[in-house]
Amino acid sequence: MADEKFAREYGHHLVEEVLNGHMTRRQLLVRASVFGLSATAIAQLLAACGSSTSSSSSPSAAASGSALPAVVTGGTMKAVIPPPLKALDPVTIYDQGGIVLVYQIAEYLIDLTNQNALKPKLAVSWAPNAKGDVWTFKLRQGVTFNDGSPFEAADVVASIERVINPKSGSGALAALAGILSPGGTKAIDTHTVQFNLDKPFADFPYLVSASSYNTAILPRNYAGNFQKKAVGTGPWMLKSFVTNQHATLVKNPTYWGKDTQGRQLPYLDQLEFALVTDTSAANLQLQSGAVDVQPQTVFQGGASVLSDASLRVDVYPSTGIRELAFNVNKTPWQDKRVRQAVAYSLDRKAINQALYGGRSNLGYDTFWEPTVFPGSPTPPARAQDYTKAKQLLSDAGHASGVDVTLTVANYLENPAFAQLIQAQCKPAGINVKINEISYNAIYAGTNTTTPWLNAPSVIVEWGSRPTPGVYAQAMLLPTSAWSSSHWNDKDFVTTFNQYESTTDEATRTTLASKLSSIQQDETPIVVAFYISQLRTQKKNVYNIQGPGSFYFDVSQAYMTK
């Protein structure tokens, strides 16, 4: 088959890139996974590169100590998460609580490894054509939904077509718009699906992976009543769900997953979620021993959890950010020098220290950041430099200072971040007025009125995104649905389109450098840090997987006595 031949050639191409020093091994790992190369194929490629070290171990495994104790099967694990903000429906979920619950019950074509690389789930392999606009996915055989019906290509076609139908109201539509249109998804046979894209798109597999959480594969006849009748192929089944209180899940006895020794997964019998809104109430549940694990412990108020001797904290770098967006259509942000002045006023180390105890990775206003997206070109660092900031301001005609308003939701560390920005901008002559509004209010209104897309400057929280491309696609293009900056840079758009349509890694690397330097220079948004996330658990809890709070994979987790 042509696609397999392409994959083989692509593999050789990647090896050459590594040997020529254009790519790191970790980057090869990630890129190879995008193009659907199997684990054995990737191992062979690494061997061809002369790889002597194994790929880096998962953060949680590293934090748990390299040697895990023997697996104990059975038992109940209790976790505390925020309650889903609304009735459970995989097609329209958008919040942590909903995503974590759906992730246990339904599965995706592709899942993510702890390093944000792609991992086969309901799809066993995938490959593009040479141009990159037709992707063929081979599906897993012998999988059934937990209601007994077989999992086939028709279910995949129905699930994907469902989310790109505007009537379903799915958030995945905006991410797939312009890339995959209705009718583009076809079943070739019962276990092969073909996606015919509108344009070549090198990161396409990410858009149908768990990172695009609305693309969960549901039965073809799904009628929107997930909360009452949760049908999926996942390791867990919903036993009871009491709104804003708790959810109980039991193991799916017919789950297809087996561990490396052939044992049936999941190991645990039952999973209980306490649904708690208030973060300090949630922390207290963990500290009092009422629950075993908290998939995401927030830094604010986390100090007592972090110092609790009975708990183990895994720190894992995520790609989540707090976007500080400047609306380039509004005064004074039309002038990029004012935007740069803000960027040079910030002491990113101090911000990281105050908000995250210094644990997060610093960002320098570009998405191509090698510490979180391996293989990205290293951007020039931006340190606090008031001389430069003042110079930029006076060049822009604001020698006597400038007044700006920053809109921020009353949510987690956002108000603290806003106050840090306010205090650090003041010496440069930028007087920031903080307009704090409720979390609901910031997203309320229409496209032309909602504060998060229309405020002169705004802080927006973004959960993990798997690649720089997915981030840029979401907020930096004139066609982006969620562009708070309204930035429209022709050079960036053209370069970005080339970047996403090429499969040649050398070209991609060159284009990435160009994109990164345009983004940094123009500074439509400030990316001051990439947030490291904390997962906290009792010391007898082992082997929770997944690269962030959304992907809470407990299918291989277990608890010792």
Added chain:
Amino acid sequence: MARLIGRRLLLMVPTLILVSILVFALAEVLPGNLGRSILGPYATQQQVDILNHHLGADKPLYERYAVWAGHFVTGHWGASLQLGTPVFSTVMRALGNSLLLAGFALVIIVPTSILVGVYAGLRRDSLLDRAITISTLSMTVIPEFVSGVILIVVFAVTLHWLPVSAMPPQGAPFVDRFYYLILPAIPLMLLELGYIARMARVGTVQVLAMPYIRTAVLKGLPRHRVIFGHVLRNALVPTVTVIGSQVGWLIGGLVVVEFLFVYPGIGNMMINAAQFHDVPLLEACVLVVAVLYMLSNLIADIVVALLNPRIRMGG
């Protein structure tokens, strides 16, 4: 008396209608809309418009009110668009939880605070009276979010005497619920204890100044007969009125305590429903709380009338 009660009950109807209109109007002008709440920030405007149209959320206000009111009075409370559950059972379960917490707190507060208040009143201007007045005053003014947090840290986290959450795990026997309610009830008790005790004290002091009490004492009636026969009975009058007005607050105003102790009561449900624009759920919550508020005031007035026949019930 029966006629007066009937009149008061009838007067509740226009009040409730006005409340329902007010809530409908307020929910309308809150930022956001139902479709956006359901689909989240990442849905496109077109998707939100389609959903709002499908749900009828784009119809004129009076039309939606008429439809909702028609359904509501005929007992069709509908389903919550936020939670995907029937409104009636959802509200009733939350109300049951709130009543349990408020009831639990009241059962302890009322006798204690009356006792303390009457005692202080009898010993007016003594050192003990001063001490009681100042300490109950201080309890009343500590916001429940402060006392609640301190209680949690001391009794649940440090000493491990009491659980941090207000709900027992699933399958636990019903009596366990009271054990879990101790901690959340304390901040409420502190607030109410001081308030009711002060009322009882004021009532006692006033009664003691009455000529007929002096006469009774002069006549040489035993002290306990004076206290139980006259003082207590009359000191209860202002106290009962206060309790009546506080029941409404206890049921609908527990937002902070429910929030801190993760308690699924009606206060938080109301706030969430308001912010989600889930009007059927919001209206049901508000109206149920309003009815309880008015009923508890009515009952307080009846009790007062029974305690003191000279007071007639007014409109």
Added chain:
Amino acid sequence: MAPAGVVDDSRTQEMQADVAAALEQRRQRRYLVRALLRSPTFVIGVLIVLFWVFMGIFSTAFTQSPLAQHPFAILQSPSAAHWFGTDDLGRDVLARTMAGARTVLIIAPLATLLALLWGGIIGLIAGFYRGITDDIIMRLVDVLLALPVIITSILILSLFGKSLAIVIVVIGALFTPVVSRTIRSAVIGEREREYVMAARLRGERSAFVMAREILPNITQPIIVEGTVRLGYAVFTAATLSFLGFGLGPPSPDWGLTIATERVDLQSAPWTVLFPAFALASLVVGVNLITDGLSSVFSK
């Protein structure tokens, strides 16, 4: 009315009576002030409130800046450099606690005055006219009282956003129904009294009777109600801030501080306890004043 130039005997008598009444009033007032100053509850209450008024106005002159951040020295326990420790952004808690009095001391009195003004007008009208006017007004007051306070305030505040002025208006509006009830019953107690009858017989306009005859005679219940509401206004302002509907950052407002620092209560209790005690002390102070006033008035 007698023609001009003719000495009207009854009028002279009336004037003499007025003078006597005024003298009597002044004597009474002097007596009240002396009684208040002898009441320890009242004096302690006034001292506490004056302390916070002083801090609210002048504290920034002699404390550290309540806004200066030290990101590398966050959540530090009390020390010689920071007597009350530092908060989540490394700011001096002592400075913030003292400066935090300012907002609440602006909000609470103004909100109370608004409530007294609105509630006073409504209560006067309802109590004076009785009948259908009273029925309608009291029905509307019932409606407002039946709405859970927290819902009303949150709805209004999410509508108009956050600002000092709006918080004041909202709290004033929240207290209006209760105040109008109290004043209405005070007015009802007065309206059958002789002096009111006399004024009406003289043919005085209703507005005049309400403002010049009844109002001066119900000042005591109004003052007591005002101080009671003042205590609640402090409490309510803090609760609204706590729930995220009051003032916004970086204000050192007590309610807001308690709300944002609450998550650190376990590891850094000083960030929450100092503003909490400050808040409690102010409310106790206001209530001591109330107690002192009402016990002196009732004697």
